[in-house]
Amino acid sequence: MALKDQVNDALNATPPESTARLETLRAVLAASGGGSDAEVQAALTRQISERESKAATFSAAGQADAARAERAEIDALRGLLRLAVTNTAPATPKKAPKAPKPAEQTAAEPAAKPALLSSKQLIIAGVVVAVIAVAGYFALKPKDESAASGGAVTVEVKAEDRTQGDPKAPIMMIEYAAPQCPHCARFNSTVMPRIKEEYIDKGKVFYILRIYPLGPTDGAIEGIARLCLPKDKYFQFIDLMFRNQPKWDPDGYQIPDVGGAVKQLAAIMGVSPDQADRCMTDPNEQARINAVSNEAVTRYNITGTPTFIINGTIVSTAEATYPQLKSRFDAILAKK
Incomplete structure (x- = not known):
């Protein structure tokens, strides 16, 4: 599912009385341009940065409740970013097909881009991503x-x-x-x-x-x-x-x-x-x-x-x- 659709789902699932959360999610959608995953992630990052500044300002002014409210929205935005990570996590690799006979050989395909982690290290991605998905749900x-x-x-x-x-x-x-x-x-x-x-x-x-x-x-x-x-x-x-x-x-x-x-x-x-x-x-x-x-x-x-x-x-x-x-x-x- 596209990240924009997940934001929309979160928006639709938010109760009407949670006005701050509704405003947060609408602000992300409004700032996401064409709505590609990259644009939504960029909008999330900008929102987090802006709200971090607000939270710090409220905190410095001794307005603990306002700072806490900003922090709650920051947590929700981070939850959406974690969902973005889940979307792009590497899938469990399938077993390699048997090598074709010489007569069936085809032109070599371009080499895949190297993964951020080695194949061995990517084993842990499936484990940790399960936690990220749960954390994302609770953040929203x-x-x-x-x-x-x-x-x-x-x-x-x-x-x-x-x-x-x-x-x-x-x-x-x-x-x-x-x-x-x-x-x-x-x-x-x-x-x-x-x-x-x-x-x-x-x-x-x-x-x-x-x-x-x-x-x-x-x-x-x-x-x-x-x-x-x-x-x-x-x-x-x-x-x-x-x-x-x-x-x-x-x-x-x-x-x-x-x-x-x-x-x-x-x-x-x-x-x-x-x-x-x-x-x-x-x-x-x-x-x-x-x-x-x-x-x-x-x-x-x-x-x-x-x-x-x-x-x-x-x-x-x-x-x-x-x-x-x-x-x-x-x-x-x-x-x-």
Whole structure:
């Protein structure tokens, strides 16, 4: 189905009382020109950029409700982009036909363009795309208000969670992030170091990172981080990938061989190409990543990255500047 048709379907399925969502979808259609998938994607990208600016302005002005409303529409737009990824995901390859007899040989066909990921790495695309489709549906569906408005949710810490800090700290902060998410990379480089120094390292915040993939490359990177490296190197590798995002990220950068670029960075951590291939495509690990993502959608109503859960309260990107988080942390600590 064409992306424009999916936007129209989302528009028709939106209840009349959801006026903000209706305006968002109509704005995308109005800005999409001829309506090709490329034009609709461009319109989505422009809408996201404009709304990010509005959300930041509202947030800086202390208008939290307005910023939260903008963020909800941004999440919906990102959901449509994820549907676009689903539309263009590689299909499961069919078995190769038997080679024709010499008399049946035909003229050679032009060579196909190389895939962004190697054939081995593309195995994970089908796994992660299933999550993307589910996430896209929930991004277009109006959020559960108890979560969207910062209402409390019950959080379960899992044995496989990758964590930093003291588990007995008075504040527990879960971040749902994706390696190829630019906002996550910005948070990682500008906000997270201060939180680690002032709160995590001082025993005030217990931090958990959970990967919520936006595409197959995110699953590949998580596979390397968990299977190819010791547990104490996990955050170092994720930080390496965030800080070098333009060198491998297929979204917005012209990377001829994404898989090769990821493996080059993994080599810095001592991971061989063969090891990386095995870790990136491990079916059990990809199933675990899907389970984490599906829980994020169905239990916590997560629809975009980065999203945070702080002592059971959902906190969106617009509310995750260092001053805002510091204020939230200090208010919690003052009550302890």
